Amino acid sequence: xxxxxxxxxxxSFTLSVLYLKTLKxxxxxxxxxxxxxxxxxxxxxxxxxxxxxxxxSSFDYQAIKIxxxxxxxxxxxxxxxxxxxxxxxxxxxxxxxxxxxxxxxxNQKNRIDxxxxxxxKETETIRExxxxxxxxxxxxxxxxxxxxxxxxxxxVIGSVSAGAEIIxxxxxxxxxxLRGRAIAGAKGHHQAQIYCQxxxxxxxxxxxxxxxxxxxxxxxxxxxxxxxxGAELTSSKLI
Amino acid sequence: MARIxxxxxxxxxxxxxxxxxxxxxxxxxxxxxVVVIDFDIGLRNLDLIMGCERRVVYDFINxxxxxxxxxxxxxxxxxxxxxxxxxxxxxxxxxxxTKENVGKVLDELGKIFEFIICDSPAGxxxxxxxxxxxxxxxxxxxxxxVSSVRDSDRILGMLASRSRRAELGxxxxxxxxxxxxxxPARVAEGEMLSVEDVVDILAIPLLGVIxxxxxxxxxxxxxxxxxxxxxxxxxxAYQDVIARLLGETVEFRFLQVEQxxxxxxxxxx
Amino acid sequence: xxxxxxxxxxxxxxxxxxxxxxERLQIIVAHERSGRNKQxxxxxxxxxxxxxxxxxxxxxxxxxxxxxxxxxxGDLHVLELNIELYDENNTD
Numbered sequence: 078x079x080x081x082x083x084x085x086x087x088x089s090f091t092l093s094v095l096y097l098k099t100l101k102x103x104x105x106x107x108x109x110x111x112x113x114x115x116x117x118x119x120x121x122x123x124x125x126x127x128x129x130x131x132x133x134s135s136f137d138y139q140a141i142k143i144x145x146x147x148x149x150x151x152x153x154x155x156x157x158x159x160x161x162x163x164x165x166x167x168x169x170x171x172x173x174x175x176x177x178x179x180x181x182x183x184n185q186k187n188r189i190d191x192x193x194x195x196x197x198k199e200t201e202t203i204r205e206x207x208x209x210x211x212x213x214x215x216x217x218x219x220x221x222x223x224x225x226x227x228x229x230x231x232x233v234i235g236s237v238s239a240g241a242e243i244i245x246x247x248x249x250x251x252x253x254x255l256r257g258r259a260i261a262g263a264k265g266h267h268q269a270q271i272y273c274q275x276x277x278x279x280x281x282x283x284x285x286x287x288x289x290x291x292x293x294x295x296x297x298x299x300x301x302x303x304x305x306x307g308a309e310l311t312s313s314k315l316i
Numbered sequence: 317m318a319r320i321x322x323x324x325x326x327x328x329x330x331x332x333x334x335x336x337x338x339x340x341x342x343x344x345x346x347x348x349x350v351v352v353i354d355f356d357i358g359l360r361n362l363d364l365i366m367g368c369e370r371r372v373v374y375d376f377i378n379x380x381x382x383x384x385x386x387x388x389x390x391x392x393x394x395x396x397x398x399x400x401x402x403x404x405x406x407x408x409x410x411x412x413x414t415k416e417n418v419g420k421v422l423d424e425l426g427k428i429f430e431f432i433i434c435d436s437p438a439g440x441x442x443x444x445x446x447x448x449x450x451x452x453x454x455x456x457x458x459x460x461x462v463s464s465v466r467d468s469d470r471i472l473g474m475l476a477s478r479s480r481r482a483e484l485g486x487x488x489x490x491x492x493x494x495x496x497x498x499x500p501a502r503v504a505e506g507e508m509l510s511v512e513d514v515v516d517i518l519a520i521p522l523l524g525v526i527x528x529x530x531x532x533x534x535x536x537x538x539x540x541x542x543x544x545x546x547x548x549x550x551x552x553a554y555q556d557v558i559a560r561l562l563g564e565t566v567e568f569r570f571l572q573v574e575q576x577x578x579x580x581x582x583x584x585x
Numbered sequence: 586x587x588x589x590x591x592x593x594x595x596x597x598x599x600x601x602x603x604x605x606x607x608e609r610l611q612i613i614v615a616h617e618r619s620g621r622n623k624q625x626x627x628x629x630x631x632x633x634x635x636x637x638x639x640x641x642x643x644x645x646x647x648x649x650x651x652x653x654x655x656x657x658x659g660d661l662h663v664l665e666l667n668i669e670l671y672d673e674n675n676t677d
Binding site for chain 2: 216217219220221222235236238239240241254256
């Protein structure tokens with residue numbers, strides 16, 4: 078029965094991450110003060126996570142938290158791709174450690190998802206993503222049918238007819254002709270790719286960026302794969 | 317147990333009833349007990365094509381509602397002993413057909429007949445869905461033309477998901493492609509989809525190719541299924557279909573443009 | 586169709602199937618239109634029942650009996666019954 082007084086819901090927020098290029102607190106302090114001075118209102122109570130991938134064992138976690146709070150930031154916690162020991166250490170010190178949001182199969186069942194979604198720096202550092210499992214569909218996907226591989230890659234052993242729609246959170250592989258619509262990276266996965274033995278699709282889309290048939294002229298009717306290069310879709314010869 | 321074969325297409329006017337009639341006749345001529353059922357709700361066609369329109373007293377719905385027995389409703393073909401027709405109702409009440417009551421009628425028919433051919437109406441509404449529900453096999457009738465192919469594909473999707481076999485996870489319906497109104501000359505000129513094109517898109521085994529033929533219109537005018545016109549290309553093509561349905565391997569005829577010489581042009585062929 | 590067939594056939598013969606079709610349609614459409622003047626649903630069963638009763642007393646075939654429902658306009662409906670008695674000359 079549902080709790081009548083409270084409820085936890087998974088939500089994504091965009092947060093900024095502070096990358097430290099030095100361990101010297103005095104330098105960090107000076108740089109931060111300069112930054113805040115540029116837009117004091119903006120940075121007032123600004124929620125921030127601190128990326129600790131570059132730090133070593135001498136790092137004073139407590140000090141950076143105090144410094145940020147002194148400058149009126151709202152310190153959320155630490156983040157980054159670090160060892161289990163570091164994570165344990167940080168939590169032992171009483172600080173939050175939050176990873177960037179990712180959806181694994183086990184998380185799907187978890188109602189309390191990761192709350193914070195970390196925003197990457199402009200010159201995108203692409204981290205390794207979790208490998209998705211494969212959903213395998215044997216047989217043709219006929220006009221009017223829709224297949225959705227939630228939290229998975231989709232492998233179709235057969236052709237996809239015009240008027241059919243296949244969707245995956247991960248990659249899409251079609252061992253056959255792709256004549257319908259293929260939507261990969263449906264939940265925001267930028268690196269998703271679409272592979273097929275014969276490209277004759279009505280529409281292909283990766284993370285919301287799409288092409289209609291007219292854009293597929295270069296590799297139309299041949300084995301091809303489609304990926305996102307920056308914000309543009311590109312097609313390439315498959316074999 | 318009887319083989320229940322649905323003749324369906326999605327698209328209208330492609331040759332379902334023409335094919336149901338000829339296939340029914342063909343199988344009966346080979347000695348099998350066959351019944352052909354018109355599954356349309358409200359528009360009767362099979363009886364006209366079979367030539368028994370004047371002998372319709374009771375129909376499918378009458379049997380379902382208990383207003384008549386199967387025996388009273390079934391129309392025995394005058395030409396062939398083993399062949400019967402169950403005509404469609406003229407009512408527009410699509411709720412009259414339910415899975416249960418249709419199933420019961422098919423069970424009863426299965427005790428008498430070896431082949432039950434279900435002539436489906438066009439579309440994907442009640443009549444069409446009911447016609448395909450109990451099928452063991454499906455003959456998907458397609459014209460080499462874009463909307464027909466697309467609709468056939470849609471129907472194939474339905475056969476794979478909305479049939480009884482699909483619902484119960486049984487062995488799937490055996491699908492056959494029947495390509496009708498084929499014109500080799502236009503294919504040669506690149507104006508018409510070829511057999512290969514259609515098979516490539518629909519990806520089901522080819523049962524037969526029926527060439528476009530004036531004999532088909534003559535046949536329906538006369539109420540004599542075209543397979544009985546043994547000189548016509550269409551009639552011969554349907555005979556090949558019967559052979560294949562009964563397990564024989566038959567080469568596909570009428571796929572190439574015929575090279576007629578002057579003599580055959582004068583004296584027929 | 587071969588040229589020689591064309592010359593040898595008489596005109597009526599040549600249009601034979603269309604003629605047949607027209608004939609069949611005229612009959613069936615007329616029948617269905619009259620049907621649309623609302624023959625009550627019970628007629629077939631009524632015919633059966635009456636035949637059954639008749640057969641207790643006389644010899645009749647299925648075609649001996651015809652029942653017709655006529656809407657004579659307004660409130661007047663007429664149910665017409667026609668029974669053809671057995672005739673030695675009729676072989677059924």
